[in-house]
Amino acid sequence: MSTVTQSVEQAAAGARLLGLLARDLPPDRLTSDPARVAPYATDRSGAPAGGEPLAVVHARRTDDVSTALRHADALGVPVVPRGAGTGLSGGATAGEGNLVLDLSRMNRILEIAPQDQVAVVEPGVVTAHLDRAAAAHGLRYAPDPASAALSTIGGNIATNAGGLRCAKYGVTRDSVLGVEAVLADGTVVRTGRRTVKGVAGYDLTALITGSEGTLAVVTEATVRLRPVPVATATLAAYFDTFEAAADASSAITAAGIETAMAELLDGSVISAIDSAQGTALRERGAALLIVQCDGAGAQAEAERVAAVLAGRVTSLVVAADDAEADALLAARRFALPALERLGRPLIEDIAVPRSRLAEAVRAIEDISVRRGVPVFTLAHAADGNLHPIIVVDAGLTELPEAAWETAGDIFALALRLGGTLTGEHGVGTLKRQWIAEELGTDNHALQRRIKAAFDPHHTLNPGKAV
């Protein structure tokens, strides 16, 4: 059922666009049957669709993207680019009459050049597939969002996705050297380069990364690969309280140890994992901090971590081998599916300066009590990036007022602590009402002028991000 009605002009433009696309695209590219289009209206955020999209273009090459955008832009039809739809902020939701541009079938790894430690990929390549292909050369693609098994490189670039390893290896932006991208009017541009360094011209690669499909549609990316570390060492530390675990993580940072990973789970998340997996991790403590060190000094660094943690933990387990370490990390990666068994998770994504992690944790617990809304929290602790998760009844079509208020309190907390309301998921539709407050009026106005420089008719992903 449409929640937004189209004008007669919009409907006519949509019909005309369908005709042009049918004429100019190869035969298997277009889906316009409403029943098959409907699933493309929303994404994993569960954000409500704003209506019924017009159609889906399943692009297979850059030309398809260019053709679709050129016609849509000329006719004033909004276009929503989409990868695997695993976004958590509503960045790929498509409203009434929008054209969905599905890039998941542009999924070829075009090149892996081990000597240069780069790969050239199409946007629909699944993140974990690239990592696996690189592994055949002793390399890896470092950014590893929790959804890596499903999410695509194009979607990762759109949100500047983070993940578990970015404490040491950076976020997606740090691994993208250059892109081919299509502007709203169909113009194809290349940005960046194949070299690890380069400063010719403005850094459009970084500007497009994280722009949530509002500036251009990435059709190819040249990404950096890195050597698989020669060794890893993994510890699981359990604590009496979540705050003690957060404090311990800050203490590791303060000791000057650069861990590859520091994942923090509160007691409620551990319990949810236990229920879903039949484990009994919660018996060991009310909070879990999983730390991984890697590289030639992994063992020595893990010993330093253990020394910092001594006296703070209720239990400390050093993984005996890679299999045990992988099992620990699998539990962490299973956190979201475990929470999805309880209802619809509304996943927040704040980041705070690293020294304020414990303060943030304490304040989130206070907000939860005050609002009477349970909040499940996990964190990429070494980055100060917290995911407080509010789980609501999956059957609800509207979010309860208390959930919105809790989310609002959490965003206000992030800004008060000198942080941000999104560390790695993006603004999408769900956080858009708060973005101006974080950016400030003049920055926000500047961002809109940049948007206009790329997309003067607001064709690309309107109503998202800035």
Added chain:
Amino acid sequence: MSTVTQSVEQAAAGARLLGLLARDLPPDRLTSDPARVAPYATDRSGAPAGGEPLAVVHARRTDDVSTALRHADALGVPVVPRGAGTGLSGGATAGEGNLVLDLSRMNRILEIAPQDQVAVVEPGVVTAHLDRAAAAHGLRYAPDPASAALSTIGGNIATNAGGLRCAKYGVTRDSVLGVEAVLADGTVVRTGRRTVKGVAGYDLTALITGSEGTLAVVTEATVRLRPVPVATATLAAYFDTFEAAADASSAITAAGIETAMAELLDGSVISAIDSAQGTALRERGAALLIVQCDGAGAQAEAERVAAVLAGRVTSLVVAADDAEADALLAARRFALPALERLGRPLIEDIAVPRSRLAEAVRAIEDISVRRGVPVFTLAHAADGNLHPIIVVDAGLTELPEAAWETAGDIFALALRLGGTLTGEHGVGTLKRQWIAEELGTDNHALQRRIKAAFDPHHTLNPGKAV
């Protein structure tokens, strides 16, 4: 002597601007005496000044910058921001009637927060001073351009400066979390954040970094600090030929070893250092590769490096201690001053994919022979970033045609190998004639639209970069 004459209108606007600046700036901010203004017409690139600048504003706070830009923008007077003037591409040269905005006196370190591993600094802080202040907390500022003892953070941000350590720790962009910047019309904006992650809005911090003063004037930066590594291990490897040394560097990368530094010097550079310093390094080989590993696994990694180099070298010296390692690196940092004793160095700055380093080295040698122009080459080898240096007679006011042709051949080589014409120095004025070729027409047009979104009247550093 002016090489460019002003129109009557331009002269009137300049006179009016001087009156407004004298009225609105605190007393000690303005220099308009031509003799004292003249040195600000050029920078360390030695690029010829385009005339006589109007005056210099010595900003001490953001308000000064905002006031100067507001008036200059309204009157159509071009403004050239300037730090220490150590730029090597002519990015801070000031033409006839331009207003120079000197930021070197905004040189306070406003905050060092060891728990968050961030510092907040004014743009005129000398790079090495920040690094030293961080060291008091066991931290460091990772980017270390060879000019770190003189260059400023603001200048480093303007060029997205690299340096010796960026193989492992990234370039300036990777250490800048956020800035306060003044737009051409005097508007003050804040970009980025204090957290290590954050994706709210477009990444204006990355866009401003490397924009060579053409988008905004940075008046404050929040930068990332990192722990001083617990250990370092340094090797000096000498080779029969420069090509063999370049091949060896690629072999280290291919072996999956991430060195903190891999500095490559050809025989002519080594000889120049020997002449200047009274050393006898050239006797050990015709090329020198200095490799540093750091972190808890430094020793183990250095042993792997030594294993890769075995059989390739004429001599391999492992530094016995930090003092010996520092002496080696001091020799490298002394390369430019040593070449300056021979004449005026014209420093190129190409980067190529890492596997093509030896090919680039061989081709540069060929170009040198063909053009009959000696080329001194050093390289940040692990990044594929080469500095071929043409030394011309310091007394010449115009560069010889053969020098330009040699530079042109080197740029063409970089692009042919899939590289860039500037890895870390910027486009400035010296490389501007080649930039469109690297970017391509559509990218270049987009970059100009972005410039217009920031600076519609082209007030900021006109004639530079894009």
